[in-house]
Amino acid sequence: MGYLKDIKSGKRKKPDKILVTLRRNSDGAQAVYEDQHAKLEDDHWQFCWFAHNHSCDCNRGSYFAESAGEPDPDHDCSESKYSVIRVETPDGKVLFEGDDRVENPYYGKVS
Ligand SMILES: [Zn+2]
Numbered sequence: 001m002g003y004l005k006d007i008k009s010g011k012r013k014k015p016d017k018i019l020v021t022l023r024r025n026s027d028g029a030q031a032v033y034e035d036q037h038a039k040l041e042d043d044h045w046q047f048c049w050f051a052h053n054h055s056c057d058c059n060r061g062s063y064f065a066e067s068a069g070e071p072d073p074d075h076d077c078s079e080s081k082y083s084v085i086r087v088e089t090p091d092g093k094v095l096f097e098g099d100d101r102v103e104n105p106y107y108g109k110v111s
Contacts, residue, residue: 021086031067050106
């Protein structure tokens with residue numbers, strides 16, 4: 001993970017936000033959510049999005065609606081309605097591409 005090394009060595013200024021493309025799996029619609037509180041250090045963003053709060057459909061549904069300009073669907077907790085299919089920094093560095101409901105990069109990494 002070169003970008004982490006760069007951040008730790010001070011070569012790269014730590015981004016303060018990431019762009020997360022969410023796909024609503026019922027109809028395939030996509031929306032890009034701006035996560036303003038992401039921390040790239042120590043892969044914290046992966047923990048947030050693929051294992052913790054941001055991995056749950058109740059939160060992803062709200063983020064999707066906010067980004068798409070739709071009313072909040074107020075989803076119950078579940079883990080199949082919204083996939084993260086792309087994560088990138090504002091300067092265009094792709095951190096993740098795929099479908100985290102098919103292959104979770106966080107658990108995939110630690111197993
Ligand atoms: Zn939930």
